[in-house]
Amino acid sequence: MVGNRHGYAVVVSPLLSLAKDQRASAVDLGIEAEAWNSSIEPALKRRIAGDLQDAQTTLRLLFTTPESLETPDLGDALRAGAASGLVKLFCVDEAHCVSQWGNSFRPSYLRLGEARAQLMPGVPILAMTGTATAAVRRDMARSLELRSPVVVDRPASRPELCYDVVFREALEHERKATARASDADEEEADPTLQDLAAFIEAQGTKSGIVYCVRRETVDAVARELRGLGADAAAYHAGLGSSDRARVQDQWKRGDVQVVVATVAFGMGIDKSDVRWVVHHDVPISMEGFLQESGRAGRDGLPAISRMYASHESLEQSVKLERKSRRWGEEGTDEEATGSMVGYVSGEGCKRLSIARYLGEQGRRCAEVENSEPCISCRDRQQHAANVRRWQSYRSASGGTGGVVGVAWRGVGEPAAKRKRPPALGVVLGASSLWCKGNAFAVAPHGPTGPSQVPALKTITNGNKRRAFVPPRRIGE
């Protein structure tokens, strides 16, 4: 590689639209930048290809996608540019897309390490992501062929975010009780949507996103919210690209307050004043949850992450998450899903639960400077009572799985009494995954990492599966 004071960085983004937005933002800042993707005109491609190889180039940033890197036009130009010392840096944005652990897995990202070796050997590489567990980091290093990388880490805590969990069964229960007391018609609107509409109304004109797991839910929720007076538009991959672009633009400008969307919405959208993100369903993975909720409060001002959790949606998320796994390494499934279960069902601090999931020691809301208290830290006792009531709705409804929480003597008792060893728990009809998740959730010390969950054995007895937790306290 020849030294050259001229030169540029190549930035790979997972989405074409993201590459375009990033280029526009760089140009606004006075930085000379281009975006190369499949949709640009041949004449523009020729001009950029020329710039990429020009020893006097003034280009500083080239945004592109992994697919474009594999095209001969761009590949040849970059190879020539790198040979002349013009490619100063290869940057992989949203680098968690190399990992099967995230919900944003992109197969084309797997070939980036090879592309770098072929097109620009020896060029420094920078991989960036907002959320990465130890497993995702390992995947990133392996896939991008990083040797002894320098890891620059910032605590994942987002002090400006208030984490909130609302239990849908509890809302339903309340609605029935109120209807009985007032002799009213029980068959009115879905209480979750009513609660959500009231939440949105309380936000005034502040922008927000409602995420749903399925497209059908997106359409229905957007329709119902409009019926309840909210200014909401739907967004999912089933809509035409012009409709999607229109919704996105209207929302970005503030002409539409709420976008109800699948996870197809939001990656790379540069809108710093999103004040709230609601998950109408339990997300498929903790990583997805963190990416999505992290779109609120990017300007550093207080923002809300609220999740409407139900037993059904939690189980659905566990199932979908399993299906989306590309390589099913036995046992490691639980590392991802168990923690989503733990976050939802845990009585302890949500911020701490997230930090532990990411492998950090973490701190409770009160210990984090200027942090917005989570639902548990606002009123620990009330939240714990809500969690336990919610768990009991499941047992009462005769679901397929028991709750291992009942196995832990001391849960729900005063702190002094919790020192007694927990009882042996037997859970009928529960999957080991479910039990493990709930074992995180109800551990006396709050949610813990998967490695701290004691070995959990499943016994098959006829058609009934039983799982039991050895009589040992988690964390000891």
Ligand SMILES: [Zn+2]
């Ligand atoms: Zn907290």
